[in-house]
Amino acid sequence: xxxxxxxxxxxxxxxxxxxxxxxxxxxxxxxxxxxxxxxxxxxxxxxxxxxxxxxxxxxxxxxxxxxxxxxxxxxxxxxxxxxxxxxxxxxxxxxxxxxxxxxxxxxxxxxxxxxxxxxxxxxxxxxxxxxxxxxxxxxxxxxxxxxxxxxxxxxxxxxxxxxxxxxxxxxxxxxxxxxxxxxxxxxxxxxxxxxxxxxxxxxxxxxxxxxxxxxxxxxxxxxxxxxxxxxxxxxxxxxxxxxxxxxxxxxxxxxxxxxxxxxxxxxxxxxxxxxxxxxxxxxxxxxxxxxxxxxxxxxxxxxxxxxxxxxxxxxxxxxxxxxxxxxxxxxxxxxxxxxxxxxxxxxxxxxxxxxxxxxxxxxxxxxxxxxxxxxxxxxxxxxxxxxxxxxxxxxxxxxxxxxxxxxxxxxxxxxxxxxxx
Amino acid sequence: xxxxxxxxxxxxxxxxxxxxxxxxxxxxxxxxxxxxxxxxxxxxxxxxxxxxxxxxxxxxxxxxxxxxxxxxxxxxxxxxxxxxxxxxxxxxxxxxxxxxxxxxxxxxxxxxxxxxxxxxxxxxxxxxxxxxxxxxxxxxxxxxxxxxxxxxxxxxxxxxxxxxxxxxxxxxxxxxxxxxxxxxxxxxxxxxxxxxxxxxxxxxxxxxxxxxxxxxxxxxxxxxxxxxxxxxxxxxxxxxxxxxxxxxxxxxxxxxxxxxxxxxxxxxxxxxxxxxxxxxxxxxxxxxxxxxxxxxxxxxxxxxxxxxxxxxxxxxxxxxxxxxxxxxxxxxxxxxxxxxxxxxxxxxxxxxxxxxxxxxxxxxxxxxxxxxxxxxxxxxxxxxxxxxxxxxxx
Numbered sequence: 001x002x003x004x005x006x007x008x009x010x011x012x013x014x015x016x017x018x019x020x021x022x023x024x025x026x027x028x029x030x031x032x033x034x035x036x037x038x039x040x041x042x043x044x045x046x047x048x049x050x051x052x053x054x055x056x057x058x059x060x061x062x063x064x065x066x067x068x069x070x071x072x073x074x075x076x077x078x079x080x081x082x083x084x085x086x087x088x089x090x091x092x093x094x095x096x097x098x099x100x101x102x103x104x105x106x107x108x109x110x111x112x113x114x115x116x117x118x119x120x121x122x123x124x125x126x127x128x129x130x131x132x133x134x135x136x137x138x139x140x141x142x143x144x145x146x147x148x149x150x151x152x153x154x155x156x157x158x159x160x161x162x163x164x165x166x167x168x169x170x171x172x173x174x175x176x177x178x179x180x181x182x183x184x185x186x187x188x189x190x191x192x193x194x195x196x197x198x199x200x201x202x203x204x205x206x207x208x209x210x211x212x213x214x215x216x217x218x219x220x221x222x223x224x225x226x227x228x229x230x231x232x233x234x235x236x237x238x239x240x241x242x243x244x245x246x247x248x249x250x251x252x253x254x255x256x257x258x259x260x261x262x263x264x265x266x267x268x269x270x271x272x273x274x275x276x277x278x279x280x281x282x283x284x285x286x287x288x289x290x291x292x293x294x295x296x297x298x299x300x301x302x303x304x305x306x307x308x309x310x311x312x313x314x315x316x317x318x319x320x321x322x323x324x325x326x327x328x329x330x331x332x333x334x335x336x337x338x339x340x341x342x343x344x345x346x347x348x349x350x351x352x353x354x355x356x357x358x359x360x361x362x363x364x365x366x367x368x369x370x371x372x373x374x375x376x377x378x379x380x381x382x383x384x385x386x387x388x389x390x391x392x393x394x395x396x397x398x399x400x401x402x403x404x405x406x407x408x409x410x411x412x413x414x415x416x417x418x419x420x421x
Numbered sequence: 422x423x424x425x426x427x428x429x430x431x432x433x434x435x436x437x438x439x440x441x442x443x444x445x446x447x448x449x450x451x452x453x454x455x456x457x458x459x460x461x462x463x464x465x466x467x468x469x470x471x472x473x474x475x476x477x478x479x480x481x482x483x484x485x486x487x488x489x490x491x492x493x494x495x496x497x498x499x500x501x502x503x504x505x506x507x508x509x510x511x512x513x514x515x516x517x518x519x520x521x522x523x524x525x526x527x528x529x530x531x532x533x534x535x536x537x538x539x540x541x542x543x544x545x546x547x548x549x550x551x552x553x554x555x556x557x558x559x560x561x562x563x564x565x566x567x568x569x570x571x572x573x574x575x576x577x578x579x580x581x582x583x584x585x586x587x588x589x590x591x592x593x594x595x596x597x598x599x600x601x602x603x604x605x606x607x608x609x610x611x612x613x614x615x616x617x618x619x620x621x622x623x624x625x626x627x628x629x630x631x632x633x634x635x636x637x638x639x640x641x642x643x644x645x646x647x648x649x650x651x652x653x654x655x656x657x658x659x660x661x662x663x664x665x666x667x668x669x670x671x672x673x674x675x676x677x678x679x680x681x682x683x684x685x686x687x688x689x690x691x692x693x694x695x696x697x698x699x700x701x702x703x704x705x706x707x708x709x710x711x712x713x714x715x716x717x718x719x720x721x722x723x724x725x726x727x728x729x730x731x732x733x734x735x736x737x738x739x740x741x742x743x744x745x746x747x748x749x750x751x752x753x754x755x756x757x758x759x760x761x762x763x764x765x766x767x768x769x770x771x772x773x774x775x776x777x778x779x780x781x782x783x784x785x786x787x788x789x790x791x792x793x794x795x796x797x798x799x800x801x802x803x804x805x806x807x808x809x810x811x812x813x814x815x
Contacts, residue, residue: 010600013607026624030593034600053648054632066635070627136771139748144725149645149653150732153666154743158655159736160582161571167655168664168734169579172570172643178625180769182592187770189599190441194775196603202774210751211769213740214433214591218583221475222463223737224764230737231662235577237559242467249559250568250577257578259563265460267555300462300469331554338556338564340578343633343640346566346623354549357620371634373623377597377616378546380527382604384597 009035010382014192017041017094018075019082020104022049022174023208024132025071026181027102027188032074033375033384036100039400040075041091043082044419046393056366062393063365069390071181073361073372077391078400079421086420088115093405095120095127099195100188104132107142117203127201130188132180136207146208148174155212160219163234179215180208237261245304248311250340251318258318258326260337262310264299267336272297274333279317286313359386397421422510423448424484425501425525427455430542430558430587430618431514432480434594438510439483440768440777446793447481447784448504450490451815454786455481465760471786472759478783482755482765486784487793490815491523497813498524506533507798510598514542516555527613536611538601542594546617558584558618565622572642579642589625590618651697652678652704655734656712658720664734665717667708667724669697674729681727682711755782790814 006012012035018028019041032038040047050062057064081087092115095101101120103110110116117129134151135141141154152158152170162169187204195201213220219230230238236246240263251258263271272294279285289310318326323339330337339345352358360369375384401407401421415421422445424435432447432455439445449455457477464473489504491497502525505511511530513520520526520541531537544561545551562568562585563578572579594616601612623630629640645654647668655664669675672694679688687707691697697704712720717733724731735743741752741764749771752764765779794800794814808814 010604030596034596051649052628054628054636054638056635058636066631067628070631130770135745136749139745141745144721144732145730146732147650147668147670147730149647149655149666149668150730153655153664153732153734154745156735156737156740157582158664158666158734161579163579166573167645167657169571169644169655170666171567171581172646173626173629173640175567175625179589179592182589182596182624183769186437186592186595186599187768187772189596189603190437190770191772191775193599193603194441194772196606200774202772204770204772206770207745207749207751208769209743209745210749210767213746213751213766214588214769215585216582217429217479217588217766218476220737220740220764221479224741225463225465225475225760226467227738228463230582233580235572235579237580240462242462242464249580252577259560259568259578261560263557265456267557300460331551334554336556336560338560340563340569341566342569343566343626343630346626346630347633349551349564351545351549351551351619355546355617355620357623370631373627373630374620376593376621376624377614379597379601380613381608381610382601382612384600 004383004385004387006035006387008383010379010384011036014099015039015097016100016102017098018102020102020132021047022052022071022177023134024102024104024181024184025049026178027130027132027184029071029074030182030185030376031100031188033386035383035387038075039094039396040072040077040391042077042079042393044079044421046079069370070372072390074387075391076396076400077394078397079394081420082110082113082115084420086415088113090401090405091115092120092123096123098124098127100128100130100192102130102132102184102188107131107133107137121201125201126195126199128188128191128195128204129201130184130191130204130206132184132206132208134208136210137205141209148176151176151208151212154209155215156220157212157216160216160230160232162232164232168232175215176208176212180206180211183211183214240264240299241302242300243303245302245307247307248315251315253318253326254320254322256323257340258321258323258337259340260314260318262299262307263336264297268299269294269297270334271336274335275314278329278333279313282317284313284317289313361386361389363389365392394421422446422512423504423508425511425513425515425520426542427514428457428587429480429584430590430594431512433588433591434540434542434598435484435512436480436482437591437595437768438598440779441772441775445484446504447484447486448489449486449786450488451787452490452492458786470759475760475763478757478760478763479766481783482779483781484784485789485793486786487790488787488815490813493811493813496808496811500808500813501525502530502533504798505530505537508534509538509602511537511539512542512594513539517541517543517547517552531611536605536609538598538605538612538614540594540598540614540616542590542616542618544617545619547615558587561618561622562586565619566626567622570640570642573644574641586618586622590616590621593621593624646701651694651701652708654705656709658712658715658717660716663717665712665720666732666734667712668730677728678724681724681729685711753779755779757782758785
């Protein structure tokens with residue numbers, strides 16, 4: 001689908017200044033998806049995350065980072081050196097008229113230059129200022145530095161991922177930045193709604209570590225209630241049965257892996273029954289599975305022995321099934337379970353085509369249209385969509401500094417020469 | 422706000438708004454209580470009970486809980502419509518089509534309440550050939566590509582604990598409702614929001630989706646490796662199954678690490694990023710030999726002081742004691758009549774002038790029936806009693 005009209009966006013009247021690094025990219029993008037005018041403020045020469053791969057046609061170039069493209073579309077872009085006095089003044093001018101500022105500097109860094117929340121909210125008390133850091137604005141870790149893996153570690157996520165006899169794992173493609181950016185958007189909009197009702201702006205203090213507590217949130221409750229510690233269990237699920245039984249989650253199939261779990265409850269009853277019928281239609285359902293009364297099957301009380309006995313014939317059966325066959329059958333038979341999809345299979349899923357999920361954005365300087373994941377939700381009134389590709393370095397300097405702040409072109413040239421922009 | 426919702430994806434959206442003062446009513450029935458209450462451990466002391474569920478507690482603090490038996494048509498349906506007419510926001514996460522079949526679709530509910538905002542949170546969306554396929558987030562995380570990226574190259578995918586993708590949809594669901602509320606305030610228009618967890622999940626994977634489309638590359642799991650850093654992983658520490666994550670993104674950080682390790686002679690071999698990458702297995706072993714001598718917290722503090730990124734691999738017992746999480750504070754301990762003391766969780770974003778809850782424990786099943794139906798919805802005592810007797814309020 002082609003792009004729509006940003007002015008239809010739900011948040012189109014509002015202006016956002018986005019000074020974040022990768023920890024906060026998604027926050028600004030989400031506000032941009034909703035139509036807000038998001039200006040990404042980068043250091044002169046461009047944001048360091050432009051060096052993150054993968055790259056367009058594998059060409060290492062700060063204007064060709066797909067990491068940048070993916071998380072900074074729907075933003076305009078200017079450059080600005082916040083360590084220089086004139087840069088600070090320009091930022092203060094922009095902030096005086098903004099609705100949102102999003103930043104991810106080490107706590108206190110902006111205050112050193114008198115351009116933190118405390119200083120800039122004096123001229124603009126309605127400002128919603130969202131600070132996104134690994135651990136929050138105060139506390140013993142406030143000045144610790146962390147990338148994805150340290151955040152995943154300290155939030156407890158890694159203790160739950162990986163084989164028991166090998167080191168704890170993270171997800172190979174960084175997750176914590178997206179989690180943090182998207183929850184930061186919830187915080188920013190909660191404060192925004194309050195501001196719209198009362199006129200009172202405020203600072204929102206987002207912690208990546210605290211955000212990632214939600215990602216695997218069920219596990220810690222076992223400790224809180226019963227002093228039982230959930231741990232990494234490789235490709236098995238624990239915590240469903242009070243006997244401590246583990247259920248297999250990943251099953252090798254003909255062309256990869258399937259995700260299938262023996263569940264309890266009403267949904268489990270239907271799935272288990274449907275699987276046995278499917279196996280039976282191929283003549284491979286053993287009698288004890290066919291005779292099982294799924295209505296009385298209680299997953300919370302099942303023993304490991306019983307689970308192992310059930311899983312053996314199922315594993316044999318799945319070895320002869322492809323991911324595509326499995327997906328077709330689970331949809332048809334209304335079973336729980338999905339193939340373990342790679343990005344390739346995600347593009348092939350007819351569900352996305354039917355919902356017109358994918359969006360194409362023009363990249364005129366590359367002479368191509370690039371396909372992007374589309375809107376995160378559909379609204380009947382007001383739009384949420386993709387409007388523009390990510391900005392080039394300093395692409396909107398003239399538009400913003402001359403067009404909006406009223407600088408002359410010669411002043412702009414001087415600022416450029418002095419590397420303030 | 423009202424929730425025709427169960428498990429995590431719908432109710433945790435409501436929780437975040439309840440934490441900030443919204444009146445959120447969680448609607449269940451004794452015929453079919455929230456699945457977390459009914460069959461999803463943990464239960465306090467491993468004793469099953471509808472008011473003993475830790476997950477229900479975690480996801481529903483500061484809400485009212487009422488029962489409404491939608492199987493009693495038409496009285497149940499009529500009552501549901503009346504409740505929806507009272508609300509600003511409806512959250513539902515039934516499988517697509519269910520609300521419509523019950524006569525409670527957006528078109529119907531918005532007749533009496535044209536500014537209504539309704540969020541339908543589903544696995545795969547309200548439309549499309551797979552819309553009606555119901556499922557749990559724990560498995561959708563596989564369809565949406567996440568587990569393919571977890572584990573060792575050539576080995577089995579590995580589990581992401583719990584319904585990972587549900588909580589991604591929570592953030593987007595809350596964003597959607599807040600944006601729709603703001604839009605309604607300015608325009609008077611309500612909204613029906615179709616949020617597919619699958620589509621929200623893919624937002625997190627944009628760069629590797631682009632990589633496939635442009636470069637034909639299929640992103641694969643590669644354990645803890647990172648193309649931009651080495652060392653980069655979890656390293657063993659003193660104690661039983663204790664670990665600390667360390668990452669080194671450039672030569673400065675490497676030099677800082679070498680200095681912290683007291684300049685071992687083997688470090689010379691790894692002076693450049695390329696050398697560290699080419700010999701990464703050996704590097705991991707050597708760094709691990711050194712880290713073994715430390716308690717995880719001691720190692721993290723030593724390295725952070727030295728300018729090296731490091732973080733303890735917190736275990737589930739550690740997250741309640743972590744000094745940073747305690748300081749925020751991230752937890753609020755409240756007393757629950759059947760669970761006893763429970764750690765309720767604050768939002769990961771703290772509004773500094775209007776600080777969030779939790780302030781109240783999660784409600785017991787049907788705890789607020791009389792209060793809600795009589796005081797808030799305005800039923801007379803007779804009407805209420807009649808509906809209770811008829812097991813519509815049940």
